[in-house]
Amino acid sequence: MTAFARNQWYVAAYGREVGRDLLGRTILNEPVAFYRSEETGTVVALADRCVHRRFPLTAGRLDGDRVVCGYHGFTYDTTGTCVYVPGQKRIPRTARVNSYPVVEQDSFVWVWIGDPALADPGAVPRAKHLADPGWTTVGGMEPIDAGYGLLVDNLMDLSHETYLHGGYIGTPEVAETPTTTEVDEGAGIVRVSRHMDDAECPPFYARSTGIEGRITRWQDIEYHAPCLYLLHSRIAPVGVLPGPDGDDSHAFHVEITYAITPSTDGHVYDFWCVSRDFAQDDEEVTTFLHDFNRTVVMQDVDALNLLQKALDTEPEGYQELSINIDTGGLAARRILARLAAEGAGPSVPVPAPAR
Amino acid sequence: MSGPPTTEVYRIDWVPGTDTLHGLCHCGAERSGQDPVEMWEWMLAHPVGHGAEPR
Numbered sequence: 311m312t313a314f315a316r317n318q319w320y321v322a323a324y325g326r327e328v329g330r331d332l333l334g335r336t337i338l339n340e341p342v343a344f345y346r347s348e349e350t351g352t353v354v355a356l357a358d359r360c361v362h363r364r365f366p367l368t369a370g371r372l373d374g375d376r377v378v379c380g381y382h383g384f385t386y387d388t389t390g391t392c393v394y395v396p397g398q399k400r401i402p403r404t405a406r407v408n409s410y411p412v413v414e415q416d417s418f419v420w421v422w423i424g425d426p427a428l429a430d431p432g433a434v435p436r437a438k439h440l441a442d443p444g445w446t447t448v449g450g451m452e453p454i455d456a457g458y459g460l461l462v463d464n465l466m467d468l469s470h471e472t473y474l475h476g477g478y479i480g481t482p483e484v485a486e487t488p489t490t491t492e493v494d495e496g497a498g499i500v501r502v503s504r505h506m507d508d509a510e511c512p513p514f515y516a517r518s519t520g521i522e523g524r525i526t527r528w529q530d531i532e533y534h535a536p537c538l539y540l541l542h543s544r545i546a547p548v549g550v551l552p553g554p555d556g557d558d559s560h561a562f563h564v565e566i567t568y569a570i571t572p573s574t575d576g577h578v579y580d581f582w583c584v585s586r587d588f589a590q591d592d593e594e595v596t597t598f599l600h601d602f603n604r605t606v607v608m609q610d611v612d613a614l615n616l617l618q619k620a621l622d623t624e625p626e627g628y629q630e631l632s633i634n635i636d637t638g639g640l641a642a643r644r645i646l647a648r649l650a651a652e653g654a655g656p657s658v659p660v661p662a663p664a665r
Numbered sequence: 666m667s668g669p670p671t672t673e674v675y676r677i678d679w680v681p682g683t684d685t686l687h688g689l690c691h692c693g694a695e696r697s698g699q700d701p702v703e704m705w706e707w708m709l710a711h712p713v714g715h716g717a718e719p720r
Contacts, residue, residue, distance in 0.1 A: 433668065488679035496671025634679050634686060637701040641675075644705065 311575055312459030314338045315536045315649035317424035319434045321569035321581050324449070325414050328353050332377070334368035336573045338423045342410060343367045347375050347388055353419050354388045355410040361392060367407070416440045417447075418569060418581070424653055435534040439565045439585045446590040448600035449567075449583035454611050456618035458536075458578035461570050462646065464610055465539050466502060466639040468529055474613055478606050483509035483527070491637045498645060502531040502638035508548050514602055515545045518595050519562045519588065524548045531638065535645045541566035563587045576618065582607050675708045677701070690715055 322335050323344060333344040341358035343366075358367050360379040370380035376393065377386045384405070385394035392405035411422040411429035417440040422429040439445045454461060464470065471480035483506045492501040506527040515521065528544040546561035569581035584603050589595040621628070632640060676689045680697075688696045688704050694715035698704050707714055 488681050490679070491677045493675045494671055495673040495675065497668045499670075632700075632702050634684065634699075634701060637677050637679065637686065637704070640701055640705055644709065 311457045312462070312643070312646055313650035314572055314653070315646060316653035317422075317428050318536050318649060318653065319413065319420045319422055319429075320537045320571045321418045321579075322355070322412075322421040322571065323419045324451070324581070325353075325417050325419055328419055330372060332368040332370070332372065334358050334366065335579070336577075337421060338572055339574050340408075340423055341366065342421065342423075343377065344419065344421075345372055345377070349375055353412045353414055355412045355421050356386060356388075356390050357408040357410075359407065360384050361405050361407055362395075435538040437538060437540060437565075437567050437583075440567060440583060444590075445565065445585040445587055446596060447583050447585040448596055448603065449581070450600075450604055450607070451582070452580045452604075452607055452611050453573065454578050454580050454614050455576065456578060456614040457576055458570055458572040459643065459646065460614045460617055460621075461568075461578050461580060461610075462533075462536075462539075462642050463639045464614060465541075465568055465570070466500070466531065466533060466642045467635050468502075468504065468531070468541075469635045474609055475606050477513065478602065478609070479512050479514045481510040481512050484529075485635070488634070489638065491641055493641045493645070495645075498535050498649070500531070500533040500535065500638060500641045500645060502529075502533075504529045511545075514599075514606070515562070515564075517602075518586070518599055519545060521545065521547055521562075526550060533638075533642055535642060536649055537569050537571060539568040539570060541568075576622075580607065580611065675711075677704055677708070 316338060320337055322337055323333060327333060328344045328346050330346060335342055343356050343358040345354055347354055356367065356377060360367055360381065362382055362384050365379055365381035367377050367379055370378050375388050383396045384392055386407055387393050390407040390409035392401055395401050395405065411426050413420045413431045413434045415434055416437045420434050440447055469485040472482060472485035487504050487506045490503045509525055509527045511521050511525045526546050526548055530542040532540040543564040543566055544561050550560050552558040565585040567583040571579040573579055584599050672691060674691050678687045680687055684699050685697055686699060686701060686704050688708050690708055690711050692711060692715050696707055
């Protein structure tokens with residue numbers, strides 16, 4: 311099981327999900343209650359367990375900007391401080407729940423579960439296209455009954471598209487085309503590029519772009535470990551390349567965004583978005599891309615649920631075999647191991663490269 | 666979390682038409698092989714094994 315990197319920002323929800331109803335999400339094994347402040351409009355994140363008898367606060371209610379526990383009425387303000395207990399005036403000094411740093415950016419609500427003193431809002435990775443009116447975005451979130459490392463493996467090696475998503479987004483060329491992998495160690499970014507010069511156009515792109523023949527298809531992954539995964543996808547009729555001045559207006563661009571948020575050791579939240587720079591106002595294309603991509607995501611969900619179940623029956627230290635297609639995934643595993651070790655404290659040595 | 670680009674960039678190219686991987690360290694050291702695990706181990710051991718010794 312891939313260890314958690316604690317001192318990192320994670321996507322907890324879409325901004326649109328957080329309002330005046332309490333929303334519960336478990337992030338890095340910590341249950342968290344989210345709501346939007348009536349007074350400031352900002353998102354509040356508090357530990358989802360009442361200090362009294364551990365009742366989930368999400369089963370309670372909001373009273374203005376205060377959370378009232380649904381069991382005995384313990385009441386908390388937006389900082390997590392208990393401001394009311396039933397039947398007595400004295401509120402014990404220890405009566406408070408954790409509050410977590412939050413940043414709302416690019417349509418996501420990001421939360422920091424680790425040491426709050428280390429939370430730098432300026433370090434949240436960007437996905438500007440998600441909130442850019444020049445792009446039309448569809449998206450969703452699917453929980454997966456698998457460790458988050460399996461989802462990272464899945465997304466870093468797109469050769470699986472040919473087999474798991476054949477007839478949807480996969481064509482033979484994806485698995486056949488060599489990749490280039492780059493690790494920017496200081497920035498914590500892994501890039502995997504696969505440029506297909508002459509490829510079959512899968513239904514996902516044929517039906518959304520209207521291209522009928524073969525295509526030039528570029529897949530450029532940019533993984534900002536541990537949570538944000540960007541896939542810059544460029545589709546154009548064969549031979550249509552960016553001009554010498556950089557003009558690429560004859561191509562179709564799709565930004566595929568994932569936020570990979572560990573929930574518990576064996577569960578991960580799979581936030582997915584598809585953004586396009588063409589047919590922006592075409593509702594039919596919007597509906598098609600949403601429904602079709604959700605089908606693709608569910609193919610991954612089913613596969614990873616099955617894989618985790620199988621791995622759970624394997625003895626500790628089971629063997630794997632890595633080949634060329636795994637170059638990017640191996641790089642991601644190693645960066646995650648380093649981030650997890652750093653989050654565990656300065657005295658923990660960085661482990662050897664992941665095999 | 667990710668940060669601004671740095672110069673500590675490691676690169677592995679899968680050479681088209683072959684099963685060969687070509688590694689390029691930020692220090693300029695290069696290596697070819699056919700095992701990504703071994704390639705990353707060499708790459709990330711920088712500077713060990715990245716000097717003037719035969720590769």
